[in-house]
Amino acid sequence: MECVQAEELVKMVEEARHYTINGKVADYIPALKEANKDALAVAVYTGEGECLYAGNIGETFTLQSISKVLSLVLALMDHGEDYVFSRVGKEPTGDPFNSIAKLETSVPSKPLNPMINAGALAVTNMIMGENNEKKINRLLALIHQLTGNDSITYNNYVAKSEYETADLNRSLAYFMRQHDVIKGSIEELLDLYTKQCAIEVNCNDLAKIGYVLANEGKDPKTKKQIIPNEIARIVKTFMVTCGMYNASGEFAINVGIPAKSGVSGGILGAVPNGIGIGVYGPSLDDRGNSTGGLRLIELLSAKYNLSIF
Incomplete structure (x- = not known):
């Protein structure tokens, strides 16, 4: 299925593109510094065989923190809620996504939620498989099902680049292993986690993932249950409370849809029982969210009354 350019979306991209000058591309991961700061794109998937787009739709980008949503899906499918949430909490945090502070002050010393780096590392540590190759292939297989795109892999x-500069994540992982939140080799975990974050997609892929999450975890064509409905519900809830880093509350007021951002500039949106949205704009604000992407999804929500609140 080919995406069709939509004039209404083109206008929104043109308006939102002005906001890209207010941010900068992520530079703490060397490979991400090479992104085109002015790029901005959106895809909307309706599930009715219709995909609409505007902007730099041909650009691919890595999932980064958006992958936390998918690793959580897989961990919950592997182990169930009780196991997963005995090691990771369900509460939002006002701290930056890579903060270690709450780990040191929380009792028991487990991450507050799966959408911050500490929680995501703990979740990735739960993915089942004999080795990292089998684990990453299981995550890719899930993404292939969700998108219908079997060519997706990691960069x-x-x-x-991420593995070689992951000292803060190493610190989080070692701290959690000391407190029995995670098990096994930290270097193997970092190898898997950085590959997970480096899975490469386009906006169309993101919109399709968003659509499945939005619509009870079912394939839009076959109605096959890809993700159990209860897991899709849990994941969407985390996207509302924690999905936009420490700007999640503001985003809930301004946009009001379950969403997850990543420092490559991607935003995944899932309107319950509605559309899936994929946005890309690598110019970021100081909280790690796409400046143009935030404005674009805000315009989209206002125009089509997408807020769930």
């Missing part, structure tokens, strides 16, 4: 260059 080795980005993964290597």
Whole structure:
């Protein structure tokens, strides 16, 4: 199915593109510094065989923190709620996504939620498989099902760049292993986590993932249950409370849909029982969210009354 350019979306992209000058591309991961700061794109998937787009739709980007949504889906499918949430909490945090502070002050010393780095590392540590190759292939297989795009894989260059600069995540992981939140080799965990974050998609892929999450975890064509409905519900709830880093409350007021951002500039949106949205704009604000992407999804929500509140 090909995406069709929509004039209404083109206008929104043109308006939102002005906001890209207010941010900067992520530079703490060397490979991400190479992104085109002015790029901005959106895709909307309706599930009725219709995909609409505007902007730099051909650009691919890595999932980064958006992958936290998908690793959580897989961990919940592997182990169930009780196991997963015995090691990771369900509460939002006002701290930055890579903060270690709450780990040191919380009792028991487990991450507050799966959408911050500490929680995501703990979740990735739960993915089942004999080795990292089998684990990453299981995550890719889930993404292939969700998108219908079997060519999706991870970007080795980005993964290597992240792995070599992952000292803060190493610190989080070692701290959690000391407190029995995670088990096994930290380097193997970091290898898997950086590959997970480096999975490469386009806006159309994101919109399709968003649609499945929005619509009870079912394939839009076959109605096959890809993700159990209860897991889709849990994940959407985390997207509302924690999905936009420490700007999640503001985003809930301004936009009001379950969403997850990543520092590559991607935003995944899932309107319950409605559309899936994929946005890309690598110019970021100081909280790690796409400046143009935030404005674009805000315009989209206002125009089509998408807020769930």
